[in-house]
Structures are given as structure tokens and as C-alpha cells.
Amino acid sequence: xxxxxxxxxxxxxxxxxxxxxxxxxxxxxxxxxxxxxxxxxxxxxxxxxxxxxxxxxxxxx
Numbered sequence: 829x830x831x832x833x834x835x836x837x838x839x840x841x842x843x844x845x846x847x848x849x850x851x852x853x854x855x856x857x858x859x860x861x862x863x864x865x866x867x868x869x870x871x872x873x874x875x876x877x878x879x880x881x882x883x884x885x886x887x888x889x
Contacts, residue, residue, distance in 0.1 A: 881888070
């Protein structure tokens with residue numbers, strides 16, 4: 829394998845490595861929030877919506 833080919837392989841491998849690292853970071857951030865935290869967030873937002881709807885006399889069944 830000549831030097832130019834080796835250099836091209838290193839460049840290509842570096843790009844693949846960077847993409848893999850970035851993708852791993854994105855996935856880690858996506859799944860960083862636990863189900864318990866998501867459930868608590870939803871409960872809080874549900875309470876806010878209910879309070880607002882009650883304030884404007886919106887009734888639902």
C-alpha cells in the first residue's frame with residue numbers, strides 16, 4: 829500500500845470515527861431523560877393545562 833493510499837484511508841477512517849462519535853452523542857442525549865422524569869414532566873404540564881382550562885371555565889367530560 830503506498831503512502832497516498834494510506835493517507836486516504838486514515839482520512840476516511842477519521843471521518844467515519846467522527847460521524848460515529850457524533851451519532852453516539854445524539855443517541856445518548858436522546859435517552860438521557862429517564863421515564864420517571866418524563867412522567868413527572870407530563871404530570872406537571874397536565875396540571876398546568878387543567879388549571880388554565882378551569883380558569884377559563886372550560887368544561888369537558
